Amino acid sequence: xxxxxxxxxxxxxxxxxxxxVTIQDVARAARVHASTVSRALSPxxxxxxxxxxxxxxxxxxxxxxxxxxxxAAGLRTRRTATVGVLIxxxxxPVFPPIxxxxxxxxxxxxxxxxxxxxxNDPDRAGQALERLAARRVDGMILATVTHxxxxxxxxxxxxxxxxxxxxxxxAGSASSVTNDDTRGIAAAVxxxxxxxxxxxxxxxxxxxxxxxxxxxxxxxxxMRARGLEAGDALVAEAASYNIAAGVPAAAALxxxxxxxxxxxxxxxxxxxxxxxxxxxxxxxxxxxxxVTGYNDMPFADRFAPPLTTVRIAHRAMGVEVARVLxxxxxxxxxxxxxxxxxPELVVRGSTAPxxxxxxx
Amino acid sequence: xxxxxxxxxxxxxxxxxxxxVTIQDVARAARVHASTVSRALSPxxxxxxxxxxxxxxxxxxxxxxxxxxxxAAGLRTRRTATVGVLIxxxxxPVFPPIxxxxxxxxxxxxxxxxxxxxxNDPDRAGQALERLAARRVDGMILATVTHxxxxxxxxxxxxxxxxxxxxxxxAGSASSVTNDDTRGIAAAVxxxxxxxxxxxxxxxxxxxxxxxxxxxxxxxxxMRARGLEAGDALVAEAASYNIAAGVPAAAALxxxxxxxxxxxxxxxxxxxxxxxxxxxxxxxxxxxxxVTGYNDMPFADRFAPPLTTVRIAHRAMGVEVARVLxxxxxxxxxxxxxxxxxPELVVRGSTAPxxxxxxx
Numbered sequence: 001x002x003x004x005x006x007x008x009x010x011x012x013x014x015x016x017x018x019x020x021v022t023i024q025d026v027a028r029a030a031r032v033h034a035s036t037v038s039r040a041l042s043p044x045x046x047x048x049x050x051x052x053x054x055x056x057x058x059x060x061x062x063x064x065x066x067x068x069x070x071x072a073a074g075l076r077t078r079r080t081a082t083v084g085v086l087i088x089x090x091x092x093p094v095f096p097p098i099x100x101x102x103x104x105x106x107x108x109x110x111x112x113x114x115x116x117x118x119x120n121d122p123d124r125a126g127q128a129l130e131r132l133a134a135r136r137v138d139g140m141i142l143a144t145v146t147h148x149x150x151x152x153x154x155x156x157x158x159x160x161x162x163x164x165x166x167x168x169x170x171a172g173s174a175s176s177v178t179n180d181d182t183r184g185i186a187a188a189v190x191x192x193x194x195x196x197x198x199x200x201x202x203x204x205x206x207x208x209x210x211x212x213x214x215x216x217x218x219x220x221x222x223m224r225a226r227g228l229e230a231g232d233a234l235v236a237e238a239a240s241y242n243i244a245a246g247v248p249a250a251a252a253l254x255x256x257x258x259x260x261x262x263x264x265x266x267x268x269x270x271x272x273x274x275x276x277x278x279x280x281x282x283x284x285x286x287x288x289x290x291v292t293g294y295n296d297m298p299f300a301d302r303f304a305p306p307l308t309t310v311r312i313a314h315r316a317m318g319v320e321v322a323r324v325l326x327x328x329x330x331x332x333x334x335x336x337x338x339x340x341x342x343p344e345l346v347v348r349g350s351t352a353p354x355x356x357x358x359x360x
Numbered sequence: 361x362x363x364x365x366x367x368x369x370x371x372x373x374x375x376x377x378x379x380x381v382t383i384q385d386v387a388r389a390a391r392v393h394a395s396t397v398s399r400a401l402s403p404x405x406x407x408x409x410x411x412x413x414x415x416x417x418x419x420x421x422x423x424x425x426x427x428x429x430x431x432a433a434g435l436r437t438r439r440t441a442t443v444g445v446l447i448x449x450x451x452x453p454v455f456p457p458i459x460x461x462x463x464x465x466x467x468x469x470x471x472x473x474x475x476x477x478x479x480n481d482p483d484r485a486g487q488a489l490e491r492l493a494a495r496r497v498d499g500m501i502l503a504t505v506t507h508x509x510x511x512x513x514x515x516x517x518x519x520x521x522x523x524x525x526x527x528x529x530x531a532g533s534a535s536s537v538t539n540d541d542t543r544g545i546a547a548a549v550x551x552x553x554x555x556x557x558x559x560x561x562x563x564x565x566x567x568x569x570x571x572x573x574x575x576x577x578x579x580x581x582x583m584r585a586r587g588l589e590a591g592d593a594l595v596a597e598a599a600s601y602n603i604a605a606g607v608p609a610a611a612a613l614x615x616x617x618x619x620x621x622x623x624x625x626x627x628x629x630x631x632x633x634x635x636x637x638x639x640x641x642x643x644x645x646x647x648x649x650x651v652t653g654y655n656d657m658p659f660a661d662r663f664a665p666p667l668t669t670v671r672i673a674h675r676a677m678g679v680e681v682a683r684v685l686x687x688x689x690x691x692x693x694x695x696x697x698x699x700x701x702x703p704e705l706v707v708r709g710s711t712a713p714x715x716x717x718x719x720x
Binding site: 082090091093096097099100103112113114115116117119127128131135272298299302303304305306 | 442450451453455456457459460463472473474475476477479487488491495632658659662663664665666
């Protein structure tokens with residue numbers, strides 16, 4: 001046997017180090033050419049080989065524990081058919097139905113989602129993006145973007161198509177699929193005004209997030225449009241979108257505005273924080289103070305009282321963002337799109353007319 | 361320039377096809393050796409280069425968009441520091457806190473979780489496992505295992521360490537971290553018997569899942585131990601662990617057992633299905649029928665009525681399974697462990713003494 005050249009030697013060492021069953025191993029064992037193995041194991045090319053051969057190759061591949069190598073496949077097609085998804089907080093029930101929509105639309109196109117949870121931590125989000133990029137995902141869906149977030153720019157630098165969902169980014173930097181917060185918050189304010197409320201306040205989300213800033217602005221605009229008082233004193237910003245952060249925000253409003261009869265919360269978890277602060281003060285919802293949420297997350301209809309909220313089209317949002325991303329993977333120069341879905345008010349038990357004033 | 365050998369030529373083509381910035385590109389641009397780049401970008405080896413050099417290399421790497429290649433790194437260390445996690449249903453709020461525990465313990469060890477949602481579909485679970493294996497995860501955590509499930513055997517064949525969480529597998533095939541269903545269900549039965557209930561029935565989970573089978577057996581054993589009637593007529597099996605599947609199961613029990621005063625549900629979502637069927641029949645919980653859940657999932661304290669349930673240590677279960685898996689990645693021949701965590705009864709508003717019989 002002639003001596004290996006240094007390059008051949010490197011290649012051989014590299015192959016030995018991986019200790020993986022290769023397509024060649026399968027080809028030898030099934031007594032076919034490697035290209036036949038490739039065809040037999042590819043759903044799209046399977047029709048090019050006879051059923052008997054396809055069956056034999058699949059059986060041998062199974063017995064040997066052969067896994068097609070997406071990196072090698074990626075070298076040929078430059079695609080891995082996987083998409084990375086960054087979720088800020090899996091414990092917020094709003095995200096699982098969005099993920100369902102994403103997975104369903106990706107699945108139809110033969111793509112898979114790889115999910116990473118960032119716990120609302122920008123460092124973890126950055127690390128997760130690097131890990132996913134290193135695994136050569138074909139694109140990224142970000143549900144985590146904050147104002148001035150470096151993640152979108154980082155995706156660009158890595159040459160990764162990226163689309164934002166639920167939260168939008170800085171204008172025009174990337175396509176996004178969000179919901180129309182202006183209409184959603186206006187519907188909540190209109191519902192409360194229709195019930196007779198005039199002193200309405202807002203528990204806002206973090207202003208560094210597009211949803212926090214947009215819902216706050218929508219609230220103030222909707223109040224002014226109805227000739228109602230609308231100033232900073234009627235808004236308290238929660239530090240994050242969770243139940244615990246809603247409690248001090250509601251407390252600040254109730255302290256500041258004793259005549260308050262309704263609170264428009266920027267999401268359902270914040271509305272639950274309002275429930276807790278009202279209960280702590282011995283106030284009943286909706287008898288003393290009405291509360292509205294935002295999202296219509298799973299279980300919102302099961303709370304005590306069932307939550308009046310603004311339903312966003314979770315699943316449709318997921319389906320849409322996956323479609324936009326797949327289009328941008330196919331044509332990286334496609335024009336950026338800002339898609340806004342229509343939200344819908346869902347009236348339940350947490351809103352009622354304001355208490356009748358007792359005149360002394 | 362001498363002509364390239366065929367192996368060199370293949371290597372070069374391969375490198376060109378990837379179009380990726382390599383460690384060599386960074387080394388050239390930063391005017392250092394590639395090994396210096398490697399050290400400067402590795403948290404563990406950074407101390408081996410001067411801060412000025414480390415800073416220059418990091419800056420150049422950032423400007424060029426260099427991503428260390430985990431596959432190449434994997435060829436050296438044979439590790440990618442990632443773990444795949446299969447979750448049966450992300451919409452079940454019991455899983456996010458388990459994931460939190462997993463991510464926290466993995467993070468401390470420098471590992472990352474890559475999550476895939478299987479929607480309780482064995483085909484999707486199989487595909488997800490293949491995709492993750494192809495991405496060379498170092499191990500797998502399965503929260504999806506069913507009785508006789510081929511996933512564990514497939515992991516073995518791929519040489520992937522695997523640990524089960526929440527649901528156990530067939531005895532001894534893999535390490536697992538579950539909770540002690542016998543004690544948990546016994547605590548629920550004991551609580552109801554203590555309140556005065558005698559006619560207690562069980563809405564069981566799918567018997568193909570370890571939790572479904574174990575909780576059913578525990579229920580019947582706990583009833584018999586207290587001298588109460590315990591036969592198949594007192595158990596209805598739900599087709600899956602969700603709210604919708606709890607409704608017909610509760611209906612079957614209420615039709616079959618008109619004297620029923622309490623239902624022990626095999627998880628919290630099934631308990632919500634019981635709430636729905638009771639409401640449909642005009643029965644009040646707990647006045648007419650008491651209901652207990654299992655898991656103490658997030659929001660269980662917010663339902664109407666707040667759910668009496670058996671709390672499992674979600675986060676601790678996640679932390680434990682990550683630790684066991686990391687140990688098995690480090691020592692693949694480590695002895696398999698079956699860890700069972702202690703559950704705890706949490707009494708809330710869905711249980712009360714049975715209605716007083718009215719004698720005519």
